[in-house]
Amino acid sequence: xxxxxxxxxxxxxxIFYVNDAPHIGHAYTxxxxxxxxxxxxxxxxxxxxxxxxxxxxxxxxxxxxxxKVEPQAWVxxxxxxxxxxxxxxxxxxxxxxxxxxxxxxxxxxxKFLQHLYDKGFIxxxxxxxxxxxxxxxxxxxxxxxxxxxxxxxxAVCAIHSKPVEKLHExxxxxxLSEFQQPLLDFYAAxxxxxxxxxxxxxxxxxxxxxxxxxxISRSKEKFDWxxxxxxxxxxxxxxxxxxxxxxxTAIGYGEDEAAFEKRWPASVQIVGKDILRFHAVIWPAMxxxxxxxxxxxxxxxxxxxxxxxxxxxxxxxxxxxxxxxDTFGSDAxxxxxxxxxxxxxxxxxxxxxxxxxxxxxxxxxxxxxxxRVIAMIHRYFDGTLPASGPDTEAELEIQxxxxxxxxxxxxxxxxxxxxxxxxxxxxxxxxxxxYITVQEPWVLAKDEATRERLATVLYxxxxxxxxxxxxxxxxxPKATAKLWSALAAQSLGDxxxxxxxxxxxxxxxxxxxxxxELEPLFPRIExxxxxx
Numbered sequence: 001x002x003x004x005x006x007x008x009x010x011x012x013x014x015i016f017y018v019n020d021a022p023h024i025g026h027a028y029t030x031x032x033x034x035x036x037x038x039x040x041x042x043x044x045x046x047x048x049x050x051x052x053x054x055x056x057x058x059x060x061x062x063x064x065x066x067x068k069v070e071p072q073a074w075v076x077x078x079x080x081x082x083x084x085x086x087x088x089x090x091x092x093x094x095x096x097x098x099x100x101x102x103x104x105x106x107x108x109x110x111k112f113l114q115h116l117y118d119k120g121f122i123x124x125x126x127x128x129x130x131x132x133x134x135x136x137x138x139x140x141x142x143x144x145x146x147x148x149x150x151x152x153x154x155a156v157c158a159i160h161s162k163p164v165e166k167l168h169e170x171x172x173x174x175x176l177s178e179f180q181q182p183l184l185d186f187y188a189a190x191x192x193x194x195x196x197x198x199x200x201x202x203x204x205x206x207x208x209x210x211x212x213x214x215x216i217s218r219s220k221e222k223f224d225w226x227x228x229x230x231x232x233x234x235x236x237x238x239x240x241x242x243x244x245x246x247x248x249t250a251i252g253y254g255e256d257e258a259a260f261e262k263r264w265p266a267s268v269q270i271v272g273k274d275i276l277r278f279h280a281v282i283w284p285a286m287x288x289x290x291x292x293x294x295x296x297x298x299x300x301x302x303x304x305x306x307x308x309x310x311x312x313x314x315x316x317x318x319x320x321x322x323x324x325x326d327t328f329g330s331d332a333x334x335x336x337x338x339x340x341x342x343x344x345x346x347x348x349x350x351x352x353x354x355x356x357x358x359x360x361x362x363x364x365x366x367x368x369x370x371x372r373v374i375a376m377i378h379r380y381f382d383g384t385l386p387a388s389g390p391d392t393e394a395e396l397e398i399q400x401x402x403x404x405x406x407x408x409x410x411x412x413x414x415x416x417x418x419x420x421x422x423x424x425x426x427x428x429x430x431x432x433x434x435y436i437t438v439q440e441p442w443v444l445a446k447d448e449a450t451r452e453r454l455a456t457v458l459y460x461x462x463x464x465x466x467x468x469x470x471x472x473x474x475x476x477p478k479a480t481a482k483l484w485s486a487l488a489a490q491s492l493g494d495x496x497x498x499x500x501x502x503x504x505x506x507x508x509x510x511x512x513x514x515x516x517e518l519e520p521l522f523p524r525i526e527x528x529x530x531x532x
Contacts (some may be wrong), residue, residue, distance in 0.1 A: 009040035023318035038474035052098035057239035109256030180287035196344035199300035302346035331476035386455035387511035402504035
């Protein structure tokens with residue numbers, strides 16, 4: 001495969017807070033980052049995906065105590081029983097998994113803190129304010145709403161609908177206020193740093209209203225589950241300041257300069273919009289203070305909504321990914337959430353929509369196309385790919401649609417418009433289905449005089465499927481691996497070695513290649529599957 005390994009692509013997901021069980025909102029973020037990374041790798045780039053877990057903080061300590069176990073044992077269990085299995089459930093091909101309780105993270109967080117302290121960006125001061133344990137976040141008055149029910153008359157967190165705690169502590173502070181103008185100047189000079197545009201506008205507006213210095217420590221008199229402040233071991237590091245640094249500690253910051261410089265800055269950091277301010281305000285300010293490059297882009301995607309509400313375990317709207325994959329499979333999960341929702345916008349999930357799209361787009365659209373073409377090659381040419389005759393306008397149109405789909409989808413990926421990339425690829429699926437309907441190969445097969453024309457039609461559709469195998473492999477890796485194995489593995493080698501930008505270069509399948517049988521890519525599912 002002609003490669004472009006000098007081009008490095010580094011994508012990150014947020015590291016997920018282990019106290020909550022994984023739901024499809026977490027999986028949505030994972031799949032998006034995975035599709036982007038797989039696409040760049042299929043380009044021939046040195047592509048690297050980081051994900052992991054955030055394991056410190058007061059909420060973890062309280063939950064571990066409630067379960068009568070030590071916090072380390074508690075997070076170990078959650079990671080191994082819930083979070084690592086999630087990656088297999090939705091077929092994530094990550095290159096690393098960082099845990100904030102690992103020594104490689106903890107010791108280099110301390111190096112970063114010491115560096116900022118030595119440069120004068122951290123000082124000791126008094127903190128008085130609101131703290132949401134559920135968010136592990138300091139809240140302004142504007143972040144609070146009036147409580148209802150048991151909490152009527154109290155100010156509650158807008159996300160968790162639970163009262164905040166009033167803190168009055170002596171803590172260490174990061175001079176975030178000094179970075180208000182540098183951040184605004186940076187946003188202006190780098191308009192693509194925060195995407196989509198709605199997210200950028202929200203962050204810029206927030207920063208323009210003014211930034212306050214950030215409390216980055218908690219006294220061990222309050223709780224002690226975290227990373228020690230290196231110059232004062234009576235304090236531990238605020239969990240968000242600790243967690244954000246995973247993006248650099250995982251790739252060698254503080255101990256392997258060559259590895260770090262190879263990967264950093266990140267190409268894109270995918271986050272949910274509810275944690276956008278941490279990643280688009282606090283995180284770049286931390287890096288500026290340390291004289292390190294900022295990531296190239298932070299992309300804040302929308303929320304998954306169920307019944308009009310954001311996905312949430314606490315509100316009983318959480319759906320475990322395996323509830324979908326056990327019936328529809330991981331490919332359908334990946335396809336549905338990447339195609340049905342405009343990436344960057346909120347999107348509603350329903351079992352009915354998932355089931356309908358599975359049947360119409362995957363089973364009938366792509367899967368049936370593959371099955372029909374390969375079955376006809378076996379029926380009419382004994383499983384040997386025939387040589388194509390002269391191309392007509394119909395064949396040239398298919399080739400043009402394929403070339404246009406590659407170019408448009410590739411450009412959409414660069415814009416992190418995953419839904420648009422898949423839609424562009426799907427133009428080829430639709431075109432091939434239409435081509436077969438018009439050309440009627442089953443009619444051509446009845447007359448020896450049209451056998452060359454039949455060969456041309458089946459070669460064209462086989463080439464189209466080859467192109468689709470490459471283009472869709474980042475999205476539906478299991479199905480495309482099966483199709484590639486039947487269609488091209490013997491003649492063209494590994495699917496992973498096929499450059500995605502060359503997918504529409506026509507004529508790659510050699511005439512005379514043996515085509516294997518193909519099992520259904522998306523088997524029929526009972527009509528009541530969505531209720532299971």
